[in-house]
Amino acid sequence: MTQLQAETVATQQVLLVVDDREENLVAMEALLDDGDWDVRTVSSGEAALRCMMEEEVGLVLLDVQMPQMDGFEVARLIRGNPRTRYTPIIFLSAIAHTEDSVLRGYAVGAVDFILKPFDPKVLRHKINTLLEQERHRHELQLLTRQLDSERAFNASVLENASEGILVIDPQGIIRFANPAMARMLRGEVADLQGSRLLSYLQVPQMPDNWQDSEIYRHWRAGQTYRVHDAVLTTLDGGYLPAALSCSPLPQHQSSMVLIALDMSVVRDLHAQLESQAITDALTGLFNRRGFHQALENALARVDRLGRRMAVLYLDLDGFKRINDSLGHAAGDQVLRKVGEQLKTCLRPYDCVARMGGDEFTALLDSLEHPEDAARVAEKLIELVSVRHKLEGVEFTLGASVGIACYPECGQTVDGLLCAADMAMYEAKRAGRQQYRFFSPEMNGRARARLMLEESLRTAIEQDDFVLIYQPQIELASGRLRGFEALLRWEHRVSGTIAPGVFIPLLEETRLINRLGDWIFNQGVRQCRAWQAQFGEQLLLSLNVSPVQFGMPQLVDDLRRVLETHQLQAAQLEIEVTESALMQNLDTTREQLRQLRELGVRIAIDDFGTGYSSLAYLRHFELDTLKIDRLFVANMLDSPKDAAIVSTIIDLAHHLGLEVIAEGVETLAQRDWLLAHGCGTLQGFLVAPGLKVEQASAFPAQLDWSTWQTPPP
Numbered sequence: 090m091t092q093l094q095a096e097t098v099a100t101q102q103v104l105l106v107v108d109d110r111e112e113n114l115v116a117m118e119a120l121l122d123d124g125d126w127d128v129r130t131v132s133s134g135e136a137a138l139r140c141m142m143e144e145e146v147g148l149v150l151l152d153v154q155m156p157q158m159d160g161f162e163v164a165r166l167i168r169g170n171p172r173t174r175y176t177p178i179i180f181l182s183a184i185a186h187t188e189d190s191v192l193r194g195y196a197v198g199a200v201d202f203i204l205k206p207f208d209p210k211v212l213r214h215k216i217n218t219l220l221e222q223e224r225h226r227h228e229l230q231l232l233t234r235q236l237d238s239e240r241a242f243n244a245s246v247l248e249n250a251s252e253g254i255l256v257i258d259p260q261g262i263i264r265f266a267n268p269a270m271a272r273m274l275r276g277e278v279a280d281l282q283g284s285r286l287l288s289y290l291q292v293p294q295m296p297d298n299w300q301d302s303e304i305y306r307h308w309r310a311g312q313t314y315r316v317h318d319a320v321l322t323t324l325d326g327g328y329l330p331a332a333l334s335c336s337p338l339p340q341h342q343s344s345m346v347l348i349a350l351d352m353s354v355v356r357d358l359h360a361q362l363e364s365q366a367i368t369d370a371l372t373g374l375f376n377r378r379g380f381h382q383a384l385e386n387a388l389a390r391v392d393r394l395g396r397r398m399a400v401l402y403l404d405l406d407g408f409k410r411i412n413d414s415l416g417h418a419a420g421d422q423v424l425r426k427v428g429e430q431l432k433t434c435l436r437p438y439d440c441v442a443r444m445g446g447d448e449f450t451a452l453l454d455s456l457e458h459p460e461d462a463a464r465v466a467e468k469l470i471e472l473v474s475v476r477h478k479l480e481g482v483e484f485t486l487g488a489s490v491g492i493a494c495y496p497e498c499g500q501t502v503d504g505l506l507c508a509a510d511m512a513m514y515e516a517k518r519a520g521r522q523q524y525r526f527f528s529p530e531m532n533g534r535a536r537a538r539l540m541l542e543e544s545l546r547t548a549i550e551q552d553d554f555v556l557i558y559q560p561q562i563e564l565a566s567g568r569l570r571g572f573e574a575l576l577r578w579e580h581r582v583s584g585t586i587a588p589g590v591f592i593p594l595l596e597e598t599r600l601i602n603r604l605g606d607w608i609f610n611q612g613v614r615q616c617r618a619w620q621a622q623f624g625e626q627l628l629l630s631l632n633v634s635p636v637q638f639g640m641p642q643l644v645d646d647l648r649r650v651l652e653t654h655q656l657q658a659a660q661l662e663i664e665v666t667e668s669a670l671m672q673n674l675d676t677t678r679e680q681l682r683q684l685r686e687l688g689v690r691i692a693i694d695d696f697g698t699g700y701s702s703l704a705y706l707r708h709f710e711l712d713t714l715k716i717d718r719l720f721v722a723n724m725l726d727s728p729k730d731a732a733i734v735s736t737i738i739d740l741a742h743h744l745g746l747e748v749i750a751e752g753v754e755t756l757a758q759r760d761w762l763l764a765h766g767c768g769t770l771q772g773f774l775v776a777p778g779l780k781v782e783q784a785s786a787f788p789a790q791l792d793w794s795t796w797q798t799p800p801p
């Protein structure tokens with residue numbers, strides 16, 4: 090049931106009779122009693138007005154002559170009140186009236202004028218008709234109210250929608266626009282209404298003639314036209330990215346409704362994501378992808394202009410040490426700082442990128458001469474290679490730069506980057522803190538290097554490495570002191586390869602850490618296995634490269650390996666070179682302290698060939714000096730070498746260190762060393778590095794007396 094039906098059915102209409110005479114009221118009541126209405130009777134104008142305020146009255150029968158307020162006055166007041174303005178009034182009058190007073194009655198709002206006495210049938214008929222009219226009027230009023238509220242609701246929906254809504258007529262003219270649409274187009278609703286839709290459409294481009302436009306064609310076909318990446322022209326001349334959909338309205342309305350979605354937020358988000366994808370989060374510079382793009386664009390431009398440009402590849406020297414010893418947060422700080430520095434020495438239109446790790450690239454656009462690139466490289470190196478201070482710790486960084494010029498060294502993005510990278514490696518090989526231009530010979534060398542690097546990786550995976558063991562003999566007693574483990578690469582094609590060839594490469598590529606673990610495990614397990622045979626005095630010497638020695642986790646790694654294989658730390662001797670010790674004195678001191686705490690012995694390898702700063706011997710607690718085999722090889726012929734060897738032996742004695750002579754090949758050398766108080770020897774005289782089975786068969790004690798002539 091509608092609200093309307095409910096209201097009309099619920100109550101009978103009220104008929105109000107107003108007369109100052111009681112007997113008239115009684116008579117009227119009797120007369121109208123059987124009608125389809127409720128009769129109310131009141132005896133004064135005031136009472137009538139009160140009643141009409143309280144109830145919905147359908148019709149008033151109003152006596153003209155009343156004391157105080159007469160019928161005309163009452164009618165005037167009824168008409169004056171909006172609530173009762175349209176309630177029909179029939180005047181009743183007992184006396185014959187002049188035409189004047191009848192007219193006056195109509196003038197104040199009467200719908201009829203009945204003279205007493207009257208015919209009840211006629212009156213009843215009139216009442217029925219008027220009440221019916223009144224009921225219709227009332228229904229109409231309700232309907233209108235309902236319609237109004239529905240229209241207001243719809244209007245409010247359009248008003249408050251945050252999407253732009255337009256109604257377009259078949260001629261392409263905007264007939265309706267909601268406020269959101271006006272806001273989007275930076276104008277007023279009135280500006281839009283009556284204007285051409287196409288005048289706001291920048292993208293997709295539409296033909297000038299509306300009838301040829303996609304929108305119109307879709308409308309004609311009864312289809313919705315959709316476009317996600319439209320661009321609208323705003324009234325102030327700006328642009329607005331928008332998604333549009335335009336759907337036909339029902340046929341008789343002969344128009345279409347267009348909904349527009351402001352896409353600028355989404356577009357901005359896209360742009361932001363896009364820029365994140367090409368930006369290095371740490372430094373805010375381009376990342377690898379960003380640099381690729383920039384280089385690609387530059388190449389496209391330079392091709393047309395016939396200009397030169399250069400790609401610089403910069404790698405920090407000594408960054409890894411900072412990262413390892415001061416932690417990643419410190420490392421990040423250094424990278425950020427370097428990024429800043431690089432930006433300062435380039436022109437605004439050159440671009441810098443961080444390719445990952447401690448590698449940076451720069452693109453120098455439109456160069457006059459290649460030398461300009463060299464100048465920039467020099468400046469970069471100089472800027473980076475200063476003393477830096479971080480959390481109170483001072484350290485020096487360095488940089489190596491490779492330069493590849495366009496078009497000589499490459500014409501593609503990859504070609505140029507690869508050439509610059511190769512040149513950078515050459516700069517590093519040449520001793521760091523340098524720059525190098527790419528040259529074609531580098532290609533061959535780099536390719537060989539690449540191949541070697543690749544085969545090293547597979548060798549590690551395929552277990553192609555072995556350790557061999559070279560005995561160390563106490564000179565005086567002939568007792569086996571221990572073995573030095575030496576690494577060999579059993580190459581499947583090239584045969585055995587000595588470590589001098591591949592250790593530097595392993596260091597450079599950081600593969601040494603992976604292999605180092607393997608070496609520690611292999612050696613320590615072997616030494617433990619030899620305990621039954623050679624006793625718990627047997628020492629195992631392990632070589633530790635500078636990179637390995639610089640690793641903060643070295644001691645932890647060793648401790649774990651010793652625990653795994655249940656070997657006492659005192660059976661292990663770590664051989665480090667002087668240069669490894671001198672990398673960073675603070676780190677070295679700490680590393681040595683921890684090694685000592687762990688209980689392993691420390692030997693200086695190749696003593697005398699490194700920094701030769703004897704001062705450090707005072708500061709560091711060491712166990713053994715190993716005299717480099719070059720001194721040993723020459724000492725019998727060269728008095729200077731002899732002097733060095735005997736001095737080292739004396740020095741070791743005074744400092745309470747053991748001394749081992751390396752590379753002893755002859756009995757004469759052995760005798761000389763014995764005579765000069767050297768404790769231990771190692772060399773081909775006794776044995777080269779031995780495979781495990783051979784080493785296992787080695788006597789725990791040599792009988793020097795049978796060694797008058799060198800063994801075959």
Ligand code: C2E
Pocket residue numbers: 559574575576587588589592608632633634664694695718751752753754771772773774777778
């Ligand atoms: P090093 O520690 O000074 O090793 C001694 C080198 O001299 C070994 O060469 C050894 O075979 C050789 N040698 C021993 N006795 C004689 C001799 O009487 N005459 C001559 N001419 N040579 C002798 P190798 O094995 O080629 O090792 C070279 C270098 O490679 C080593 O020098 C060491 O620094 C490094 N290395 C070897 N194994 C490892 C390892 O497992 N890890 C690390 N990090 N480095 C290693």
Ligand code: CA
Pocket residue numbers: 573632664694
């Ligand atoms: Ca060694």
Ligand code: CA
Pocket residue numbers: 694695715717718751
């Ligand atoms: Ca050595």
